[in-house]
Amino acid sequence: MDIIRKITKANLCGRGGAAFPTAKKWKMVKEAKGEKKYVIANGSEGEPGVFKDTYIVEKYPEKLIKGVLLAMEAVGAQNAYLYLRADLYEKHKKNLREIIQEKILRQAQNDTIKITVFREDGKYLNGEETTLLNSIERKRSEPRYKPPYPTECGLWGCPTLVNNVETFYQVAQIADDNYKNQRFYSISGKVQNEGVFELEVDLTVDQVLKKTKNYPERAFFVQTGGGAHGFIYTKDECKNALLQGAGALVVHDYQEDPLEILKFWTEFFLLRNCGQCIPCREGFYRINQLLKQDEIDYELIKEILYVMADASYCGLGQFAPEGYLDFIKKILKR
Amino acid sequence: MPKINVQINGKRYTTEKEVSILKFCQEIGVEIPTLCFHPDIKFHANCKLCVVEIEGWPRLNPACAIKLQEGMKIQTDTDRVHRTRRMILQYVFGEHVTDCKDCLRSNNCKLRKYAKQYKVEKPIFKPRKKNRPLYTCGNTITFDTRKCIECRNCIDVCRKQGIGFINLERKGYRSTVKPHDEPKNDCIYCGQCINHCPVGAIHSRKEFDCVMDEIKNKDKIVVCQIAPSIRVSIGEEFGIPHGQIMTGQLVAGVKKLGFDKVFDVQTGADFTTIEEAKEFVDRLQNNKILPMFTTCCPAWYKYVEQKHPELIPNCTTARSPNMMNGAIIKEYYSKLINVPREKICVVAVMPCTAKKFEVERRELDIDGVPPVDYVITTRELAHMMRLSRIDLSKINEENFDSPIGESTGASAIYGASGGVMESALRTAYFLATGKELKDVNFKQVRGSLKGIKRATVEIEGTELRVAVVNGLGNTEEIIAEIKQDPEAYHYIEVMTCPGGCIAGGGQPLPVNDEIRKKRAEALYQIDTKKKIRVAHQNPEVKKVYQDFFDKSPGLAHRILHTHYEPRSKSEVEMYTCPIMKKFTKKNSNL
Numbered sequence: 001m002d003i004i005r006k007i008t009k010a011n012l013c014g015r016g017g018a019a020f021p022t023a024k025k026w027k028m029v030k031e032a033k034g035e036k037k038y039v040i041a042n043g044s045e046g047e048p049g050v051f052k053d054t055y056i057v058e059k060y061p062e063k064l065i066k067g068v069l070l071a072m073e074a075v076g077a078q079n080a081y082l083y084l085r086a087d088l089y090e091k092h093k094k095n096l097r098e099i100i101q102e103k104i105l106r107q108a109q110n111d112t113i114k115i116t117v118f119r120e121d122g123k124y125l126n127g128e129e130t131t132l133l134n135s136i137e138r139k140r141s142e143p144r145y146k147p148p149y150p151t152e153c154g155l156w157g158c159p160t161l162v163n164n165v166e167t168f169y170q171v172a173q174i175a176d177d178n179y180k181n182q183r184f185y186s187i188s189g190k191v192q193n194e195g196v197f198e199l200e201v202d203l204t205v206d207q208v209l210k211k212t213k214n215y216p217e218r219a220f221f222v223q224t225g226g227g228a229h230g231f232i233y234t235k236d237e238c239k240n241a242l243l244q245g246a247g248a249l250v251v252h253d254y255q256e257d258p259l260e261i262l263k264f265w266t267e268f269f270l271l272r273n274c275g276q277c278i279p280c281r282e283g284f285y286r287i288n289q290l291l292k293q294d295e296i297d298y299e300l301i302k303e304i305l306y307v308m309a310d311a312s313y314c315g316l317g318q319f320a321p322e323g324y325l326d327f328i329k330k331i332l333k334r
Numbered sequence: 335m336p337k338i339n340v341q342i343n344g345k346r347y348t349t350e351k352e353v354s355i356l357k358f359c360q361e362i363g364v365e366i367p368t369l370c371f372h373p374d375i376k377f378h379a380n381c382k383l384c385v386v387e388i389e390g391w392p393r394l395n396p397a398c399a400i401k402l403q404e405g406m407k408i409q410t411d412t413d414r415v416h417r418t419r420r421m422i423l424q425y426v427f428g429e430h431v432t433d434c435k436d437c438l439r440s441n442n443c444k445l446r447k448y449a450k451q452y453k454v455e456k457p458i459f460k461p462r463k464k465n466r467p468l469y470t471c472g473n474t475i476t477f478d479t480r481k482c483i484e485c486r487n488c489i490d491v492c493r494k495q496g497i498g499f500i501n502l503e504r505k506g507y508r509s510t511v512k513p514h515d516e517p518k519n520d521c522i523y524c525g526q527c528i529n530h531c532p533v534g535a536i537h538s539r540k541e542f543d544c545v546m547d548e549i550k551n552k553d554k555i556v557v558c559q560i561a562p563s564i565r566v567s568i569g570e571e572f573g574i575p576h577g578q579i580m581t582g583q584l585v586a587g588v589k590k591l592g593f594d595k596v597f598d599v600q601t602g603a604d605f606t607t608i609e610e611a612k613e614f615v616d617r618l619q620n621n622k623i624l625p626m627f628t629t630c631c632p633a634w635y636k637y638v639e640q641k642h643p644e645l646i647p648n649c650t651t652a653r654s655p656n657m658m659n660g661a662i663i664k665e666y667y668s669k670l671i672n673v674p675r676e677k678i679c680v681v682a683v684m685p686c687t688a689k690k691f692e693v694e695r696r697e698l699d700i701d702g703v704p705p706v707d708y709v710i711t712t713r714e715l716a717h718m719m720r721l722s723r724i725d726l727s728k729i730n731e732e733n734f735d736s737p738i739g740e741s742t743g744a745s746a747i748y749g750a751s752g753g754v755m756e757s758a759l760r761t762a763y764f765l766a767t768g769k770e771l772k773d774v775n776f777k778q779v780r781g782s783l784k785g786i787k788r789a790t791v792e793i794e795g796t797e798l799r800v801a802v803v804n805g806l807g808n809t810e811e812i813i814a815e816i817k818q819d820p821e822a823y824h825y826i827e828v829m830t831c832p833g834g835c836i837a838g839g840g841q842p843l844p845v846n847d848e849i850r851k852k853r854a855e856a857l858y859q860i861d862t863k864k865k866i867r868v869a870h871q872n873p874e875v876k877k878v879y880q881d882f883f884d885k886s887p888g889l890a891h892r893i894l895h896t897h898y899e900p901r902s903k904s905e906v907e908m909y910t911c912p913i914m915k916k917f918t919k920k921n922s923n924l
Contacts, residue, residue, distance in 0.1 A: 275508070278382055279418070282425035310418055311394050311422070
């Protein structure tokens with residue numbers, strides 16, 4: 001059975017956060033017209049609460065490269081990039097290059113295929129797929145307007161498959177008939193057992209916390225998704241809430257100053273947005289200013305967030321307000 | 335083409351065009367506000383003011399970026415849309431320091447219009463850029479980063495011009511648009527960035543207040559000379575439709591401002607045509623360096639000096655019409671009226687911002703006297719008129735003053751891309767053959783939309799290969815061609831601004847292809863209506879040659895020609911408000 005059909009059967013979805021069906025994306029690139037095609041493994045991982053890609057690059061580099069090679073074969077690409085966050089690149093470039101060399105030689109498909117280990121030259125936003133493409137092309141690191149999507153017009157204008165590091169790992173698992181319908185969860189915050197855990201997909205937050213022996217004794221709330229992006233769930237909601245996004249779970253308790261959490265997110269986004277579109281650039285600047293005031297105008301902040309979610313250029317501005325609005329409603333009760 | 339059915343604000347439309355929502359709405363008369371969108375360049379979709387609601391789409395979407403699709407149901411004016419637009423405008427006012435009283439754009443300012451329309455006259459955010467610096471390049475173009483909303487139009491248009499002088503630095507809220515630090519990268523002062531800035535954050539050196547002071551000075555004869563393309567564009571500043579010929583009204587308006595004499599740069603253009611055609615025929619017949627490049631465009635010849643000094647021998651030495659005209663006023667006219675040339679102040683109204691740089695070229699001075707003292711743009715002139723409550727739509731026509739007021743059809747078309755070439759060919763034909771053309775029209779070189787126009791023209795058995803470059807961004811293609819084959823062309827015209835002077839950096843705004851076409855058509859109308867359509871038959875010009883130039887050999891060359899030198903990067907000055915730098919004329923003897 002060919003790999004795309006196997007992936008379809010396994011029902012694998014992208015693990016970068018958007019959960020796009022992997023087989024569908026591969027098919028799109030496979031069927032796209034273009035002399036050259038590219039495959040890119042996205043290891044830019046920048047959300048404060050996500051560290052599972054780091055874990056995979058460290059523990060399972062062979063699986064990652066196997067997944068990439070499978071993708072290259074499946075979509076007909078001669079070139080691939082392992083796009084790694086600077087610290088990951090520095091730490092693992094040697095090892096990864098050795099594995100690539102060995103794998104390519106052993107498989108001996110042909111000697112024209114090439115996998116480049118690429119050092120990310122910016123931060124955070126480069127994880128957004130079109131920003132990543134710009135970054136490889138040495139352009140300013142900021143998103144491109146979609147459409148066209150990378151699947152038809154990506155790196156240097158060629159059809160390009162961009163998948164998260166974990167997605168490629170899972171593809172290798174599928175190919176080896178090892179896939180157990182699992183995903184990696186990154187758990188951090190006010191817990192005893194911080195770390196990365198491989199558990200079934202479709203678990204509720206409660207189940208994840210309990211299975212990893214992380215269920216807090218004190219009253220708590222969690223952010224799921226990324227640690228800056230992501231919905232907020234109160235203790236009660238955790239019973240039914242599913243864990244989405246990039247599989248991060250950040251646990252907070254009520255002893256923290258809620259304002260500090262807001263300020264942490266705001267500073268995070270303020271320093272990491274590209275500045276391209278007004279709703280996001282100005283929105284975060286103004287939220288940052290408003291949070292510094294003695295009397296905080298939450299109505300205005302909410303208005304800023306609605307507009308940001310409704311009109312921003314890329315996922316950063318479109319989805320960042322979700323966490324804020326949840327937080328203001330559920331935790332601050334405004 | 336398949337038909338596309340769409341609904342806009344509940345009304346059904348069928349179209350075959352694959353256009354953006356914005357373009358379609360503009361065509362059917364549904365107004366959508368825009369800031370960062372300009373039809374000359376690819377959409378940015380970063381101001382997000384043009385957002386609309388599309389049924390079934392989760393978010394609002396920018397109308398400039400989304401193409402019409404079958405079955406789309408679009409709402410352009412819902413509460414949700416207004417809510418976003420209002421917030422965007424608030425952000426814009428939080429970025430853009432409103433300093434309207436000094437702004438030449440204040441009379442047709444989009445921001446002010448939208449502020450009223452969307453009721454955001456009261457700002458809720460403090461202006462965050464008020465301490466940012468201003469950058470002035472070569473004393474000509476100023477980037478006021480306090481007003482910039484980072485739409486990036488200037489960056490794109492500068493790249494399109496083949497310069498790439500403007501750069502975006504840093505990220506997020508700290509990002510700043512500023513001149514390039516790279517020493518090899520220099521501004522050519524074409525002013526296209528000004529024309530594409532939606533908020534007036536870039537402007538050229540303002541000289542109109544100095545001119546007002548000169549007019550008041552009773553000791554001086556203040557002469558105004560007007561470039562060909564102004565007469566077909568200035569009407570727009572007074573609400574007159576595009577492409578209206580306003581020659582008489584313009585002269586009357588300028589006289590009303592208090593200028594002592596109003597002369598026509600078209601007369602100067604006839605001189606340029608003759609001198610340039612003479613040089614061309616000389617190069618052609620005596621096997622001198624070819625191809626010859628025109629140099630009426632000051633931005634273009636600055637580009638040659640800074641980037642292609644190897645092409646300097648290919649540039650005609652004939653001065654631009656503006657400089658010839660100024661020189662004739664100061665050298666010839668001053669003697670006619672018996673006034674020392676130092677007592678004459680020449681103010682040129684130009685469609686161009688690079689002309690402001692040209693007057694600072696000391697090699698053009700004649701015995702230390704600059705031929706032109708001030709250059710003001712069309713926009714500046716209109717601003718002066720508005721300040722003096724002169725409305726060109728309600729004024730009786732007057733004529734240019736003698737003896738520099740008569741012009742031919744050949745000079746009118748100088749303002750459009752291909753015009754200089756056509757005029758020179760008309761006269762070159764006469765100079766080479768001694769005969770007049772039966773048909774003076776060279777339609778192959780006309781047109782404001784095509785980037786490069788190539789043509790072959792036959793003069794008495796000799797086949798001339800000519801090229802017209804329309805927009806500086808296209809020159810490298812031609813330069814590459816002549817590097818490969820030096821005999822590829824005989825004669826090349828280059829105009830920096832797409833469309834030519836009619837869409838120059840100092841012209842009324844907005845400018846787009848449709849407007850370029852209308853303004854150019856008006857110039858060709860002037861040409862067709864003129865009795866004399868070749869420069870060498872201009873009676874005034876003939877008289878000056880007879881009475882003045884022919885009497886002292888070498889004089890024509892001394893005051894009608896110039897030379898070029900390799901050039902290094904001009905100074906970029908940075909300063910912050912409130913220590914605003916006041917404009918001073920450098921090395922001026924005034």
